[in-house]
Amino acid sequence: MQYSIPDEAHQIRNARSQFLVSGQVQQGAVAEEIARSWQRCLANGMDSAGAVDNQILTQYELRQRQEQYHLLLSHARPEMTTLNEQIAHTRSMVILTDDQGVILHSLGDNAFLSEAQQLALNPGSSWHEADRGTNAIGTALIEQSALTVRGAEHFMERNQILSCSAVPIFGAHNNLLGTLDVSNDLMMPQQHTLALVKMAAQMIENRLFRASHQAEMVLHFHARPEFIGTLWEGIAMFGADGRLVALNRSGQFQLGVAPAELPPGGVYFHQLFESDLAKLEAASASTLVFPLRLTNGARLFARAEARNASPSRPAATIEPQKRDAAANLGMLNTGDPQVARAISQVTLVLNQQIPILIEGETGAGKELFARAIHEASARFQGPWVAVNCAALPEGLIEAELFGYEDGAFTGARRKGSTGKLEQANGGTLFLDEIGDMPLGLQARLLRVLQERSVTPLGSSKSKPLDFMLVSATNQKLRERVEKGEFRRDLYYRLNGLSVSLPPLRQRTDLAALVQLILQTENAETTPIDAEVMQLFECHPWPGNIRQLHNVVKTALALSGGGKIQSMHLMQDFLDELEQGVGAPERVQESPQVSLDAVTTEAVRNAWQQHAGNVSAVARQLGISRNTLYRKLKALQLI
Numbered sequence: 001m002q003y004s005i006p007d008e009a010h011q012i013r014n015a016r017s018q019f020l021v022s023g024q025v026q027q028g029a030v031a032e033e034i035a036r037s038w039q040r041c042l043a044n045g046m047d048s049a050g051a052v053d054n055q056i057l058t059q060y061e062l063r064q065r066q067e068q069y070h071l072l073l074s075h076a077r078p079e080m081t082t083l084n085e086q087i088a089h090t091r092s093m094v095i096l097t098d099d100q101g102v103i104l105h106s107l108g109d110n111a112f113l114s115e116a117q118q119l120a121l122n123p124g125s126s127w128h129e130a131d132r133g134t135n136a137i138g139t140a141l142i143e144q145s146a147l148t149v150r151g152a153e154h155f156m157e158r159n160q161i162l163s164c165s166a167v168p169i170f171g172a173h174n175n176l177l178g179t180l181d182v183s184n185d186l187m188m189p190q191q192h193t194l195a196l197v198k199m200a201a202q203m204i205e206n207r208l209f210r211a212s213h214q215a216e217m218v219l220h221f222h223a224r225p226e227f228i229g230t231l232w233e234g235i236a237m238f239g240a241d242g243r244l245v246a247l248n249r250s251g252q253f254q255l256g257v258a259p260a261e262l263p264p265g266g267v268y269f270h271q272l273f274e275s276d277l278a279k280l281e282a283a284s285a286s287t288l289v290f291p292l293r294l295t296n297g298a299r300l301f302a303r304a305e306a307r308n309a310s311p312s313r314p315a316a317t318i319e320p321q322k323r324d325a326a327a328n329l330g331m332l333n334t335g336d337p338q339v340a341r342a343i344s345q346v347t348l349v350l351n352q353q354i355p356i357l358i359e360g361e362t363g364a365g366k367e368l369f370a371r372a373i374h375e376a377s378a379r380f381q382g383p384w385v386a387v388n389c390a391a392l393p394e395g396l397i398e399a400e401l402f403g404y405e406d407g408a409f410t411g412a413r414r415k416g417s418t419g420k421l422e423q424a425n426g427g428t429l430f431l432d433e434i435g436d437m438p439l440g441l442q443a444r445l446l447r448v449l450q451e452r453s454v455t456p457l458g459s460s461k462s463k464p465l466d467f468m469l470v471s472a473t474n475q476k477l478r479e480r481v482e483k484g485e486f487r488r489d490l491y492y493r494l495n496g497l498s499v500s501l502p503p504l505r506q507r508t509d510l511a512a513l514v515q516l517i518l519q520t521e522n523a524e525t526t527p528i529d530a531e532v533m534q535l536f537e538c539h540p541w542p543g544n545i546r547q548l549h550n551v552v553k554t555a556l557a558l559s560g561g562g563k564i565q566s567m568h569l570m571q572d573f574l575d576e577l578e579q580g581v582g583a584p585e586r587v588q589e590s591p592q593v594s595l596d597a598v599t600t601e602a603v604r605n606a607w608q609q610h611a612g613n614v615s616a617v618a619r620q621l622g623i624s625r626n627t628l629y630r631k632l633k634a635l636q637l638i
């Protein structure tokens with residue numbers, strides 16, 4: 001059913017036309033936020049009738065962005081699905097953006113849009129006000145308030161077919177994280193969209209808040225008892241010593257406490273409430289709501305909940321951002337024991353100035369792992385600087401790493417350049433493919449790492465360095481050391497801790513990895529045929545997770561959003577599958593003798609016990625999936 005544009009819309013159109021001619025917004029014609037935004041667009045020289053420069057991230061950049069915002073994404077996804085169900089069949093899209101207005105995830109029905117507009121509402125597109133003029137996402141980010149932008153309120157003519165409602169989302173530390181938005185066809189007006197989006201955004205904030213803090217005692221409160229347990233309740237978290245660890249936004253509003261104004265030593269329970277923590281602990285035994293008085297005399301109602309804080313670290317001393325980031329490393333823990341061991345080893349040495357060396361075949365996920373280490377470290381807010389030592393011509397690595405002074409050498413930019421080592425100060429330096437670093441340069445790098453200072457080319461002054469060092473290689477570095485191709489002293493300097501990421505064919509968490517990949521492709525609900533999963537389990541995967549990612553991505557495209565079946569698999573993949581059976585490396589991995597050692601009965605039992613789940617059986621028997629496959633074939637179980 002189509003709706004006609006109401007009178008109000010004509011008024012807005014008139015106000016907009018007048019504004020574009022005179023630069024003045026007719027008093028009261030549009031909300032103040034919209035008027036301010038129009039003025040900003042005009043001041044920025046935007047052309048309301050002009051084409052929009054579609055700023056779309058590449059798949060790689062988008063994935064990086066999604067990794068960076070994984071915590072927001074993981075808490076937003078379920079709420080977005082619910083919201084999408086609430087507004088289903090209304091020609092609407094549910095959209096999540098980061099704090100720059102870049103779409104991270106979108107759901108819903110975009111058939112009402114033209115092809116170009118569909119593209120513009122895909123993940124990776126920017127809806128920053130500077131790119132698209134007045135629009136709900138970009139303007140809500142600048143105004144930091146919830147708002148709806150309808151039809152002609154959009155500055156750009158081409159966006160006038162939309163009605164959009166966006167709400168900013170704030171993180172657990174009051175930091176602006178992004179927006180949640182519903183964009184729908186202007187011809188299908190929705191009465192309560194903004195209210196629904198506000199509720200969903202509040203749910204996301206509450207989830208983030210609860211996931212980001214640990215505490216001994218949680219107090220849920222509100223001036224009206226019926227609001228306790230709802231989205232609007234205040235939540236205050238206290239450590240074992242009674243110190244306030246965290247207070248959500250509603251709580252800040254109700255108590256009139258802004259975190260920035262708290263005294264440096266923090267604030268304690270007894271300074272806020274006319275009660276003490278012991279009484280609260282007693283109350284936490286029950287779910288009853290009880291009255292509580294603030295020290296300023298105001299009365300509230302509350303419910304207390306005891307939580308188990310980490311016994312080894314007092315809750316009040318844990319930096320909240322650090323815990324958020326650790327979850328990132330946790331996300332890579334998809335069930336393979338070797339990866340789990342690598343993660344726990346890395347976690348133990350984190351922040352102790354111990355260089356980490358990651359070994360693994362190409363595409364095994366070394367860079368992603370290194371990035372997760374950075375995110376989990378105390379330096380996660382510092383720079384992440386990655387250098388691919390194999391990709392740079394020898395003559396350039398030196399300048400790239402160490403930097404150079406003005407006019408240091410002919411052909412160089414006349415102005416000097418800061419080297420990667422210095423750029424990494426305060427953050428993490430990731431040296432990828434370190435095995436490919438030329439010998440001559442190895443000596444120079446060693447000196448820098450020993451002295452923790454760098455002297456740029458053409459300079460006599462050294463500059464102090466302070467970064468976490470993570471390196472990666474797909475070569476057997478120790479063997480190269482034995483052959484004299486890699487400096488032994490540098491090897492030891494890089495290798496405070498070395499962890500090894502297993503090749504995909506040895507991993508026991510293939511299904512979980514596939515699910516994670518579907519998630520990064522925004523296709524987590526796409527079903528995969530059991531036969532495809534079996535083929536995946538048999539494949540030798542020489543290109544490891546990168547190859548798996550490509551195969552899944554192509555199959556997704558070929559399946560057109562439906563179930564992924566074997567006919568959607570790339571020919572290369574199928575060819576390799578043929579050749580992979582009996583490949584020398586795998587025969588070596590599990591010679592006939594060891595296969596025989598795995599008794600037929602043990603395999604049959606495990607096969608039955610796990611109802612044909614290959615990964616689970618392989619895990620239980622402690623053998624690779626490929627080995628298991630050969631055994632299953634021999635036993636005619638598959």
Ligand SMILES: Nc1ncnc2c1ncn2[C@@H]1O[C@H](COP(=O)(O)OP(=O)(O)OP(=O)(O)O)[C@@H](O)[C@H]1O
Pocket residue numbers: 063332360361362363364365366367368369432472474513516517545546547549
């Ligand atoms: N645990 C994982 N879950 C999902 N995708 C992953 C995982 N690990 C890696 N990937 C994906 O696999 C691809 C390759 O990962 P990455 O670049 O980290 O591998 P690498 O070992 O550093 O490769 P190379 O040796 O070629 O540099 C990327 O697209 C990444 O997103």
